[in-house]
Amino acid sequence: MAPTLSSSEAVATVDVHAAKRLMCSGHRYLDVRTVEEFNKGHLENAINVPYLFFTPQGREKNSKFVEQVSLVCNKDDHIVVGCQSGMRSLPATVDLVNAGFKHAKNMGGGYAAWVENGFVVKKPKGELQ
Structure with missing residues (x-):
């Protein structure tokens, strides 16, 4: 069995530009924010599983x-994990890697960085992007 990660050292972190490229090439996006946060706006085709x-x-x-x-998600899926600012997605990614999501x-x-860069998000009807 692989050693358990206790920190973020072995987890790859990519910026939003790299994440966008990865998602365009088939990576899935896992949003670990709360359902309430997710419902206010999220990336297209995002999967929502709250971490906290x-x-x-x-x-x-x-x-x-x-x-x-x-x-x-399958353990062999290519997944980009995100939250509001990166504070929850990092430990969430560590947990997934430890569970065998390679x-x-x-x-x-x-x-927040995704929106700041002007990338498309899906918002509830009636709200501006």
Whole structure:
């Protein structure tokens, strides 16, 4: 069994420009923000599996995160993992790599950087992009 990663050292992080190129070449995009954040706007064809939940007690990790990702992605899929700014997607990517997802990459800067670069996002009807 592969050694477990305890930090982000062995996880590849790509910027939004590289992430966009990867997604154009067939990588899937996994958005690990909350459902509420995701519903306010997200990348086209994004898959949403929250990594953390915001509770009255604070942030709580989704204990079924890897299990839920396994329902929508295969361990051989090429996946770009993103969140709002890159803070949640990094540990989420570490967890996925540790669980055997060999081709998971973290998107540095997250959704905020994607929007700042003027890349297309999908927003609820009635909201400007």
